[in-house]
Amino acid sequence: MVATISQVTIDCANPSALADFWVEALRYEFADPPKTFSTWDQWLEAAGVPEEEWDPGARPYNKIRDPEDRGPRIWFQRVPEPKLGKNRFHFDLRASADPTAPLDQRKQEVGAESARLIALGAQQIAAFEDGDHYHVVMQDPEGNEFCLA
Numbered sequence: 001m002v003a004t005i006s007q008v009t010i011d012c013a014n015p016s017a018l019a020d021f022w023v024e025a026l027r028y029e030f031a032d033p034p035k036t037f038s039t040w041d042q043w044l045e046a047a048g049v050p051e052e053e054w055d056p057g058a059r060p061y062n063k064i065r066d067p068e069d070r071g072p073r074i075w076f077q078r079v080p081e082p083k084l085g086k087n088r089f090h091f092d093l094r095a096s097a098d099p100t101a102p103l104d105q106r107k108q109e110v111g112a113e114s115a116r117l118i119a120l121g122a123q124q125i126a127a128f129e130d131g132d133h134y135h136v137v138m139q140d141p142e143g144n145e146f147c148l149a
Contacts, residue, residue: 007063007073012142015055015076019062021141022074024120026093031063031073053078083143091146092135099149107134110148114138117148 012018023030037043040061044054055062055078062076095113096106107129114124114136121141128135135149 005072007075009075009077010144011077011079012144013078013082014142015062015078016059018140018142019059019064019074019076021121022076023064025117025122025140026064026066026071026074028064028071028074029067030059031065033061087145090144093146093148095148103129103132103134106149110134110136114148 010018010022019030022028033040033043037046040059040063041054044051044061055076063073064076065073093113096109099106101109114122117138118124123139125137125139125145128137133149135147138146138148140146
């Protein structure tokens with residue numbers, strides 16, 4: 001058997017807020033609890049997760065999923081320590097419908113998606129162009145870097 005990624009877990013200070021950002025950014029949806037539980041509260045309780053570790057926001061559990069099941073599920077986990085430096089890994093998001101399209105078209109598509117993500121709470125940090133390659137570096141509302149190409 002080969003190991004596969006079942007979900008990506010992101011440590012954060014405010015899971016509800018970060019899940020709200022990423023569910024919109026990726027056009028995902030909130031995941032339902034496992035079939036044997038009617039709520040995430042019931043699942044957390046049955047799993048023995050202490051209530052002080054639940055997210056104090058709108059949802060006790062913040063898992064999002066790709067509605068087309070192409071991308072990984074993402075879980076936002078509350079941790080007490082702040083982010084101190086650069087991410088050790090990050091998401092690379094494709095904003096251009098056609099990676100072989102002319103550079104000006106891809107830059108326009110990346111710019112439009114960057115503006116949409118900024119309206120959701122992201123920040124654009126830098127833009128890089130090298131020959132026919134173009135991407136921007138962004139940060140989500142908690143400062144986690146990601147790239148948009």
